[in-house]
Structure formats: structure tokens, C-alpha cells
Amino acid sequence: MAQYDDYGALYTKLKNRPIPIMQNRYASEAMNNLTGLRVLDAACGTGFYSQMMAGQGAAEVIGIDISSGMIENAKKELPIHWSNGPIRYFVGDFEQADLLQSLGLDELRGTFDVVFAAWLLNYAADWQGLSRMLDNIFDALKPGGKLIALTPNPFLLKEHGPEMTTEEGLIGDRWQVTEIYDYGYRVHMIVNTSPSVEFDSYVLYVSEYEKAAAAAGFPCLSWEVVSITANHCEKQTL
Template identity: 30%
Template sequence: MTTDYNLIAEQYKKAKEQLWRTRIETFSLMKLIGSLAGKKVVDVACGEGYFTRKLRRAGAEEMVGVDISERMVDLARAQETNEPLGIAYRVEDAREAVAQQDFDLAVSAWLLVYAHDRAELASMCRGLSRRLKPGGRFVTINTNPDLYAFKVPDYRRYGFTIDLADRVFEGAPILWTINLEDSSFKIENYYIPIDAYESAFYDAGFRNFAVHPLELAPDPQAGDDRQFWADFLNYPPAILIDCVKA
């Protein structure tokens, strides 16, 4: 199975409204990114522009979003038409070679998880490197490879489930089922060990590779709801990664 975002674009956009997306995913990623003042930023695998818009509103001086899915880019451009923020969107494959660019920051949400093997991962890392100027930074949220190392809890309370293969191997599927109020859809990611990620980035010219945990955004209206989020945070389905182009 290969996930075709042209077929699930509208559902995926709606899934961004799930509570874990705002309380954990968005909060954690934006906190790690930090200040965007004066930064030229590219969102690689931008989808319908959810994070692209947030990055622009957070202070990015120049903002570009690229995605392989024409339907996703159409949705992003429609949003830009309805609420202009000065964002440029392009249809691009993150695996393909691009001319050298000079972005200060590249951000990807759930890009690397679609690499079936080390060769495909390497092509993504090279593409990211080509988009950044020397000293430019890459930040991503990524499915946690350690899902194959611990007993996966029941994530249904958070709006999704995860199914794994009977055994772990490079390229093993990690199948997310996203449950919405009126429908559900599936997204297939692939297992590659974290040391392979580090090697791929190193070979593509990056340094200072680091993995960071997810965090829960405080919400005074929710009170102390840490117990509700315990399985998510103790057995995280995702991690954050950042590194710097040498």
C-alpha cells in the first residue's frame, strides 16, 4: 500500500483538527523551531498548508510550501486565495534533485516516514540539503521507529490506531488508521531504524543530528489531564528530529 494523498486530501485536512494535533504535534514542533524572525522558510511535504500557514504567521519573512500531491497544493492555494498570507506553493517531489537554494530553515511534517528503504531516505535527505544554505536547519516530526520496540498501546482515545507487521525489518509497514467523526482513512509509513536516519543526514551534509521528545501543551481549561495523555507520551507514536547543514 502506498498512501495517495490526492484521494484523502480533504480527510487529512480535517484530521488536523484532532486534539493531539494541537496539544502535542503543533505545540512540540513549533516550540522546537523557535524564533522565525527574518527567516526564509520552506515547508517540504506541506500538504494543504497547515504548518505552512502557522510558520508564516509565526514570523517567517519568506514562506514557500512544496508537496508531491497536486490536490493538496490545490487546497493550500485555495486557502491562500481566501486568506492571503504571501505564501508560494509548488508541486515538487522531495526525492528529486533541485537546484541549490538558500533557505534558512526547512520544515517537514511526516515526510521521511514515506521512505521505503535507505536509498529513498537518502534521496529525501539530499533534497533537503539542496534547499538549505550552509548553516541552515532542518526540523521534522516523524513516526517513532521505536514503535517496533515497545508494546503499542490502544491509541483509539486520541483518534487513531497503529498496526505493525508481525516482525520488524527495514521497510516494515506502520499503518495508521485515522478515525474521524464520519469516516476513517489509512496512512502507511515505513520502518527505518533511527541510526539509518542519522547516517543519511550525515551523508547528505548535515551535522548535529538530534532526537527530541514530544511535549503536551498546557491548557488551563482542561485542568490536569496528564493521565489522559499518559499512553501517548510514555509510548510516543512520533518523535522530533533536527539537524544543521554543514
């Protein structure tokens, strides 16, 4: 995604701000013990969570991101002792059909114990795009595997309506609604950094997540609203 290519190493620094620190703590607790597991880091960015997963015992971590700039920096930030594993990075688009096959990873289909998707699903413009992302995630998971996803809180839409603009002060971010659809909003985010980071994404209604999950074959979709939002879905035994 071109809007991320230029941010590179700056993106990792964003993880050390107060709100992301809370998100990181929750992500770590949600992933829990990954010892011996194969994990897919979907929208891996510069590899912050990939390294967290390896640190929590994952036997193999595959990181995929649409931004070549992010992947370039992820490889640069990879500690020397992990240079030959367990982490590998690839450039790929989760809305592309048969993503793993296109990356030469067809042998890994249906073998991942966990897929962790931090701030991936909010780049789907509608439920169809979201379904394409979830298709690739479902394709990656083994029977009984788990998806953990961090995504903007869709319940805020009901609370704030189309005039939603949030501003969390000097330690947070500013969200501005730029377009309104029947199924959600397009938002512009300005991250309070120097230099500032800005990007566009989407906040869809819960009903859109439900339609996409059902279309992709996930048997459940549950939400846990804390300082962030997380989806937990298990793949049915086929």
C-alpha cells in the same frame, strides 16, 4: 502521492484532533521566531504549517508536496491577505533528484534558513530513499540552516518489536505492522475520523536515519522524544 489526493480538505481537519494539537504546539515551539526567515515546508499537505510559519513571521514560505490534491486544497485554503505572498506552493517529490531545479527554483538552492518536514521522512521505504529526501533538504538549506522534522518514534521498535500494534482509542489512531524488514517496518495507519483516513508509511530504525543523514552531509542527528519525535540538524558551514 495518490493515497492522499482524495483526502483534500479533510486533512486540515485532522490537525484539530487531540494528539495533532499537541504536535502542532511542539512544532510551533521548535520553529520559534521565524521573523524575516525563508522557510521550506517539506510535505506541506494542505498548508497548515505553512500558514503557521507565515504567522510566526517568516518572510517567505515555499510549500512542496507530492500530492496534487493536497496542493490544490492548500491554495484554496490560503487566506486572501497572503494570496500574493509570502506563501507559494508547488507539487514535487522529495525523492526526485535536484528537486528545486526541477520546479524552476534553482535560484533558491542554499538559501533556506529552516526546513520543516512534518511526516515526510516516514514515507521513505529504506535509508537510500531517506537519503534522497535529505539530499534535497540539504541542498535547500543555507550554511548553518536547520532541519526540524516530525516523524514516527523509531525507538518504539525496540520497545514493542515486530508485533507492534498501537491503538489510542477514540481520540487517536490505529497503527498495524503489515511488513517486517531487517531495517524497519511498513505500517498501515487508520485515523479515527468520519470518513476514516487510511494510509501506508514506514518506521525505520534509528540506524537507518543515521546512515541517511551521514550520506546526505548532515553533521548531526539528534532526537527529542516528547508526544512526537523531532529531528534537529544543522548544515555545516561549507
